[in-house]
Amino acid sequence: MYILKMLRAKIVALSLIFVSVSAYEHTIADQCDWSGSGGGENGGVRPVYLRCARGTVLWRYPHGALRVVFSFPTSSTRNIPVSLSSLDFRTCVKISGPARVFLEAGRKLRQIYSPSDGKHEYSHRCFRSRKHVAALYMEAEDDYSFKSTKVKLQYDLELNSPKGGALHVPDEEEECRPCSMEELANAYCQSDLVATGTVTAVEQQLHLDAAELVLRITKILRQVQEAENNENIDITTCSKRSVRVRLPVMCDARHGPGEFVIMAKRRLGDLILVCAPRLETWEQIVREMDTAPCVLNS
Known part of the structure; x- marks a missing residue:
């Protein structure tokens, strides 16, 4: 197949691209978004360098190829301990459109998206950086x-999970693992939404490789405001409003009676579950915790 033959040739050419990073860095290294059309000159590879925690690449009339390089913005690590600021990061993407997307893993390419791979375009496709890139x-x-x-x-x-990421286990298993007392305190202070409420349903979203907790909010304890066009995250202080929080389908989440404290972060327009202790457990932690990164409430 012609595309595959060209792809093998471009894999060899990637070693030359690494050398040319500095030539482009001074003009496009700190931008969050990229928008353009076509491809590289003479059907080659166009480099795109991004240093932002989140953003969008919009490729109109795609032709040829792009090489999109992510690195974590140094401005976002100013309040992070040195021991953590040098860590590699996790990237999650949503992709749609007529292109095949490959992750560079050493000198090999691993396909993570194609229009015909059977996964929904709203699926989160996640991967780890190598040597901070x-x-x-x-x-x-x-x-x-x-x-x-x-x-x-x-x-x-x-850059780093509120759970710490200390265990060498797959990301999905790490997200399913119950939070320790210290991790609960960190998650409370770092999450975009912390609210008490009851879980009214757990809906399996198999096309997204995820499940969604349907939560009826009784009280918002902490919320980071951010402009996002997503109804799942547009939460007001109005009580008894429902919100959906996503977690991996392999966690086998089930709902039961009682009130929980839901701690969630934003990712690609969705709320992702970080920790979910029972309310009585969280109240006990608030009473017993001597130190925490911020003021804890219940």
Whole structure:
């Protein structure tokens, strides 16, 4: 197949691209978003360098290929201990449009998206950086029926998990693991939403490889305001409002009686569960915790 032959040739060419990073860095290194059309000169690879915690790549009339390089913004690590600020990061993306997307893993390419891979475009596709950098190779589909469309990639970088990420286990298992007392305190202070409420349902979203907790809020304890066009995150102080919080389907979440404290973070327009202790457990932690990164409430 012609595309595969070209891809093998471009894998070899990637070693030359690494050398040219500094030539572009001074002009596009700190931007969050990129928008453009076409591809590299003479059908080559166009480099795109991004240093932001989140943003969007919009590729109109895609042709040829892009190499999108992510690195964590240094401005976001100013209040993070030195021991953590040098860690690698986790990137999650949402992708749609006529392109195949590959993750650079050493000198190999691992496909993470194609229009026909069977996964929903709202699925979160996550991967880890290598040596503080993550790079995606985006190749336009050679299908002329797609010429009037665009490729859209939304990304979100997480430097370190509120859970600490100390265990060497898959990300999904880490997200399913119950939080320790210290992790609960960190999650409370770092989460975008902390609210008490009851879980009215758990809905399996198999097309997203996820499940969603449907939570009826009784009280908002902490909320970070941010402009996002997503009804799931547009939460007001109005009581008894429902909100959806996503978690991996492998966590086998089930709902039962009682009130919980839901701690969630934003990722790609969705709320992702971090910790969910029972209210009585959290109240006891608030009473017993001697020190915490911020003031804890229940």
